[in-house]
Amino acid sequence: MKPGLSQNETGTKSGLSQNETGTKSGLSQNEIELIRKCDGEKTASELIKTFGRSNRSKFQKKVLKPLIKAGLLEMTIPDKPQSRNQKYRLTAAGQIFLESLQ
16 A cells, blocks of 8 residues: 555545545545536536536635645546646546445
């Protein structure tokens, strides 16, 4: 296991500790919901609309970035995180985590 990563009860590794999210699985309900709804590649705006949120920076800070750090979500253009063409998709680890939820 890499330093800084904790293993949660489902057997997946995440960069999130239980204290940061308040859930036993290591992920918040919003993060789990995003994983469930992230089919294919989606822009941040599409994901924000899915959740009915309006604050883009807060959504990125509280939901997107922790999932990217945990290795469950990735950017389609990692060299340019601020690109207007940026999209997000599940990683292989994200797919495995999604399957473990079902």
